[in-house]
Amino acid sequence: MPTPRTLPFEAEIEQILSSRKYRHLGIPAETVRDLLEKERASGASPKEALKNAKHKLHNLMAPYLGDPDYPAAEAALQAAFAQPDPQAVRQVCWDLMSAHASTRERLPHLDGLYPQLWAVTGQPRVISDLACALHPLGLPWMGLPADAHYHAYDIHQPRVALLNQFLRLSGRPPLAELRDILLQPPDELADVTFFLKEAHRFEQRERGCNRRMWTALNTRWLVVSLPASSLTGRHDLAEQQRKLVYSTIGELPWTVQELQIGPEIFFCIHTQP
Structure with a gap:
């Protein structure tokens, strides 16, 4: 044999x-x-x-960015959705996002963040969130239509399970998936694809990989964000981050609108004129 x-x-x-x-x-x-x-x-x-x-x-x-206790988080979400007050869900989502540095930095700006983004991209009906971490828990602030689909991708299974529970409890299809987006970029047509605070880490994984992955996406708008300063706030990174984004786009006929919201620069990239 x-x-x-x-x-x-x-x-x-x-x-x-x-x-x-x-x-x-x-x-x-x-x-x-x-x-x-x-x-x-x-x-x-x-x-x-x-x-x-x-x-x-x-x-x-990036374990240094933090994580919630996932079994406790699932129980907290279940309890919050069982309450008649929608503020209970918002509070639990806020608390969970505060456990991860990337989303914690965004919390003070959450109320105005999505209206500013949608003013550029239009309100999406299909979102793809790449290497998403806990960002999908911001759904209660996004003002999306009830029938909007939210695809989320991460390589951390407990996180993916939590997000699918959250999406189900929210009355949306559980479209969070364990997937390495560099090896298998999503192929659904999205109105907006988020790639938040990850492009610099992907360059450390493999130099030049962002361009290969970005051009494989089927999306109208690619919203890339990068930190404008270091985690300690001591070092200004804005020009370094702009260089990364614009060198990745290169000669592609894509247009970019920049927004700085709090300590984060958002590059709203129109890929399908």
């Missing part, structure tokens, strides 16, 4: 994904395989490739 063929890097992938740090996160194996393959292709030794892949995965998962 032929021996079953072993895929490349199976042992290394198992070592990483079964570690205490990652074993409960459901990270796609293909993400880790891609990191290892790229490192080996660059000439790294097996030992260096493993070390570098671990470092890049740490940057991708």
Whole structure:
């Protein structure tokens, strides 16, 4: 009988994904395989490739940004939706978003954020949210139609499960999905695609990958945001972030409108004139 063929890097992938740090996160194996393959292709030794892949995965998962207690979060959402006061849902979403640095920084500006974005893009009926983290919990502030579809993608399974519970309780289709968007960009036609505070981390994963991923998307508007300053607020990053976005777009016939809302620069990129 032929021996079953072993895929490349199976042992290394198992070592990483079964570690205490990652074993409960459901990270796609293909993400880790891609990191290892790229490192080996660059000439790294097996030992260096493993070390570098671990470092890049740490940057991708960004545990330093924080996370809620997911079982407690699911219970809190269930209890909030059982109450007649819609403010209860908003409060739980606010509390959960405050557990993650990316969404926490956005909270003081939440009431005015989406009206400013929709003034540029128009109010969307289909949203795609890439590497979404907890951003979909901002739905109560978005003012979307009841029949709007919200697709969300992340490589953190407990987060995806929480978002699908939230979408179901909100009366919307549970369209959050565990997916590595770089390896498998979404193909649904979206009115607006969010890619918030992630483009710089993707460049660290693979230089130049943003252009490949952005051009694969089927979206009318791509809303990319990047931090205008470092997490400590000590370093101004605005020009560095503009360089990243405009060099990624290059000669493509896309138009860009910039908005700075709080500590975040939003690049509203019209990809389908």
